[in-house]
Amino acid sequence: MKRIFKLSLSITLPILMSSCGGKLTEITSAPSTQDRAGIIASCATVEQAKSYAQTNNARYRIINAKRKIIEFYDTDLETLKTQLPQVKTRTNTVYEHQLVQSGFPSIQSTSNYEFYGAHSPQYRQGDVSRYFPHLSQVEAQTINSAAQGEGVTIAVIDTGVYYNHPHLSSNIKVNNNDPHGSDGDNQDSDGNGFRDDFVGWDFYNGDAYPIDDHGHGTHVAGLAAGTYGGIAPKAKVLPVKVLGSDGRGDLGTIAAGILYAIDMGADIVNLSLGGPAAGQASSDINQLLGSVVQADNNNVLLVAAAGNGGVDGVGDCNDANPVYPASFEQENVISVASVDRYNSITSYSNFGSESVHVAAPGGDEFFGGLLSLGVPGCYGPCSSEDQTYVSMSGTSMAAPVVSGIAALVKSANRNLTHTQIKEILMGQGIEVADLADKVQSSKVVNAKMAVAEALNR
Ligand SMILES: [Ca+2]
Ligand SMILES: [Ca+2]
Ligand SMILES: [Ca+2]
Ligand SMILES: [Ca+2]
Known part of the structure; x- marks a missing residue:
């Protein structure tokens, strides 16, 4: 069982290229596919x-x-x-390969057999709710089959996404105007400023392969839009990597990722990351705020994790101590707290009756984490073993549950604006008395109720 309770932010200095001349051996832009x-x-x-x-x-x-x-x-x-x-x-070769859209992925790993073996029977058969009880908790299984997220794009701004996962690859949003891999020409074919950005962009390493070298982003993507067990199994995922293999990043990079997601037509941006305002430079916070405002102007909903209690892991009140980006007061931000299987707020979850909007299942230490996609042979904090599915807990997991429901709502009624979707998510849920002083809506989100309301409008 893996639990990630905290994705912290740290400020990094801009990468300063030395100003002295004659550096023939230094490559100052992301290298081509052939150089990988x-x-x-x-x-x-x-x-x-x-x-x-x-x-x-x-x-x-x-x-x-x-x-x-x-x-x-x-x-x-x-x-x-x-x-x-x-x-x-x-x-740097293992993860830097092109998206394989059909059949099984071509993972250059020695333990492919384990990967495929683990994925074959147990997760393909039987009752989905046995493995994904959070689906029934938010009634995502009983929704109208006409609304499963079709035509809706969720940008996952995170540690990257393992876009070749067999239960995700067909849902990856691809940019056919600028292919990479063997078809890539190493040119910015669509002129958007990103060379061969076929499956999103890696802002952390500066390349066209936003593959996940941590595990967090893939788990998040699977919760929102995995083809098996995802809340919105027909929504598209746009991978945007802004955090490193240590799960850390900086506000400026996150802001750049949000702007890219807007440009690439994302309807919903999932932000399972954040950090306290204290210690951040106001210019960095303003830069992030600028991207949030830009999203608002472009009808893009931002779903942000409320945070996991800071250093002590005990939930804090965001009304008193804001966490960014969740605590931005813009209308297009929806901040998400985490509840356990019985709709009680989890011990680690941040809260705030003003600044946190809804609650969603996020897993906890007693009932276990939410099951979602894993990354085979992942480095760093990931297990070194191939894992097709892993469990994680946190408001990072609660946020993509909400992003997935937002995608269901949007696919049920394309005419809804981002603020109407937020209003539906907040209004159509299960009222829980104990949440009254924890989240603004006092509710746990509910897919069935939200989709029904979307269809009525
Ligand atoms: Ca491009
Ligand atoms: Ca190209
Ligand atoms: Ca990369
Ligand atoms: Ca705390």
Whole structure:
């Protein structure tokens, strides 16, 4: 069981490219698909990279100067390890592959068999509610089959999305005007500023492969729109990676991700991330606010996790201590708290009768997390074992339940505006007396009621 209670934010400095001349070995933009056989090195300084590149006739790209993450090309692992013994290395090829739209994904992993094996019988047969009790808790299984999220795009702004997952790949929003992989021409074919952005964009690493190297974003995407067990099984997911493999990122990158999602036609933006306003530069908060306002002007609903209680993991009141982006007061933001299987607020969930709008199932320590998609062979905090499905808990999980229901509502009635959808989500739910001082609506969201209301309008 994996639980992620907290995705924190930290401020990173802009990546500063040195101003001195003659840096023939430094690559200053994201490399082409053909270059993706690089080696990612962490704990390496820019100075070390420069000197290593010169000595070994290699090239390098600074991914994050502050965190000392450098990608090397035209060199090999052994030489790197010998000359820079303190660096941690991994090749950057495993996850950087094109979307496979039909059949099984071509994962370059030695344990593909395990992956497919785990996915075969147990999750394809039997009662869905046995594995996904949150679906029946919000009555998402009993909805009109005409409204399953068709034609609606949910941008998942997160650690990336494992877009080749067999229970997600057919729901990935692809940009046929700018293919990548073997069809990619390494040009920004649609002129939107992002080269070969076929399946969204990786703002964290600056490339066209927003694959998930953490596990969080894939889980979130599956909850909202997995083809099996997702709330809106026919909605599209736009992967936008803004957080690193450590689950951290900065407000400016998140703002850029939101603007990209708006440009690419997202109807709903899921933000299972956030951090306290304290300690953030006001210019960064203003930049994020600017993207929220831009979304509002473009009829885009932002669904944000209320947060998981800060350092002590005990839920805090967002009315007193705002968390961004959930606490922005714009009409198009809906902030989500987490309840357990019996509609009681979970111990970790932030709350606020003014600033938190609705509650949704998010999993907890007593009844377990919500089951959703996993990432095979994921690095970092993920398990090193291939996992097709994993359990996680948090307001990060409650938010995509709401995003999924928002997609159902929008597919039931395309004419609804983002604020009308928010009004329906807040008005059509299960009233819980104990939630009266916790969330503005006093309700747990309900898909059946919300879709019925959408069809009536
Ligand atoms: Ca493009
Ligand atoms: Ca192209
Ligand atoms: Ca990437
Ligand atoms: Ca707390």
